[in-house]
Amino acid sequence: MPELPEVEVVRAGLARWVIGARVDAVEVLHPRVVRWHEAGPVDFAARLTGAVVRDVARRGKFLWIELDTGEALLAHLGMSGQLVLQPPGAEAERHLRVRISLDDGGSLSSEARGRDLRFVDQRMFGGLDVVPLVPTADGGPGGRGGADPGVWTPSGPWLPPQVAHIARDPLDPTLDEKALVARWRRRRTGVKRALLDQTLVSGVGNIYADEALWRARLHYARPTDAMTGPGVRRLLVAVREVMAGALAKGGTSFDSLYVNVNGESGYFDRSLAVYGREGLPCPRCGTPIRRDKFMNRSSYYCPRDQPRPRAGRW
DNA sequence: AGACCAACCTGCTGGC
DNA sequence: TGCCAGCAGGTTGGTC
Numbered sequence: 001m002p003e004l005p006e007v008e009v010v011r012a013g014l015a016r017w018v019i020g021a022r023v024d025a026v027e028v029l030h031p032r033v034v035r036w037h038e039a040g041p042v043d044f045a046a047r048l049t050g051a052v053v054r055d056v057a058r059r060g061k062f063l064w065i066e067l068d069t070g071e072a073l074l075a076h077l078g079m080s081g082q083l084v085l086q087p088p089g090a091e092a093e094r095h096l097r098v099r100i101s102l103d104d105g106g107s108l109s110s111e112a113r114g115r116d117l118r119f120v121d122q123r124m125f126g127g128l129d130v131v132p133l134v135p136t137a138d139g140g141p142g143g144r145g146g147a148d149p150g151v152w153t154p155s156g157p158w159l160p161p162q163v164a165h166i167a168r169d170p171l172d173p174t175l176d177e178k179a180l181v182a183r184w185r186r187r188r189t190g191v192k193r194a195l196l197d198q199t200l201v202s203g204v205g206n207i208y209a210d211e212a213l214w215r216a217r218l219h220y221a222r223p224t225d226a227m228t229g230p231g232v233r234r235l236l237v238a239v240r241e242v243m244a245g246a247l248a249k250g251g252t253s254f255d256s257l258y259v260n261v262n263g264e265s266g267y268f269d270r271s272l273a274v275y276g277r278e279g280l281p282c283p284r285c286g287t288p289i290r291r292d293k294f295m296n297r298s299s300y301y302c303p304r305d306q307p308r309p310r311a312g313r314w
Numbered sequence: 315a316g317a318c319c320a321a322c323c324t325g326c327t328g329g330c
Numbered sequence: 331t332g333c334c335a336g337c338a339g340g341t342t343g344g345t346c
Binding site: 002003006061076077078079080123125126196198205206207208252253254257258275297298 | 337338339340341
């Protein structure tokens with residue numbers, strides 16, 4: 001479900017409300033959600049209990065809460081995960097998996113005082129872990145530490161080991177665009193596969209890939225190695241435009257499965273040009289949007305603006 | 315090394 | 331009403 005804009009909205013919400021809070025108690029209601037923590041749920045809870053939140057960082061679709069213990073609570077939302085703040089007495093969500101009780105010691109704003117941080121996840125493709133933060137060669141998380149969505153306030157030069165292979169995202173000012181373009185053109189694959197490859201550029205998922213390809217007027221199967229440098233850069237501009245637009249509207253929600261930390265939906269779904277719009281007119285030319293099965297999922301595109309690839313450089 | 319796909323889960327919708 | 335196929339915003343690990 002959540003792609004970069006949705007994860008960033010969650011990260012910023014957490015940064016706003018939980019920095020300075022102390023973990024009072026941890027309850028793991030479904031062990032599968034902490035399956036990445038090899039030492040098990042009891043150790044998971046013990047490592048968190050008593051820790052104080054220092055910052056909230058992100059790279060691609062991974063986010064982590066930095067703790068004063070030198071470790072971090074790492075989270076990935078998978079397809080259906082949510083991190084929400086609730087009053088402790090609030091009724092348990094149907095798919096509540098982990099409850100983390102926070103105690104602010106009186107230092108937080110009243111809205112966050114004595115809240116639960118809850119991990120809710122229907123399908124459990126997502127999960128939580130408690131991990132060490134290790135120094136990295138590439139100089140920092142690439143995530144954003146501020147409370148405003150997308151505002152660049154870099155955290156320290158360390159990462160959870162599980163995140164080391166994830167590339168920087170298109171909105172990251174320290175993204176090495178020249179190197180990305182070079183890697184992109186060396187790939188021998190289709191342009192949508194490349195967009196979805198988190199080790200090449202991170203944060204792009206099925207929705208924003210289709211939307212960016214529509215903006216750039218590219219068919220999903222266009223070969224990466226036939227693209228020119230300016231062609232790759234044009235596509236990156238389109239990705240940035242779509243993501244920035246989504247961020248400004250609080251992300252994309254088709255239903256209650258995607259919400260921010262306060263349980264509110266974003267409304268970028270109203271701005272989507274092609275995703276989920278099979279048969280509806282292309283906003284640019286009116287041609288009915290088509291849906292193809294591709295990579296075991298759906299690809300939406302305008303058959304007129306995004307014709308199937310032909311030979312030649314572009 | 316790089317490309318590609320099945321598997322991991324639950325729940326909802328639509329067709330028969 | 332029931333059953334079943336198909337589908338959903340992601341990542342991983344395995345094969346080739």
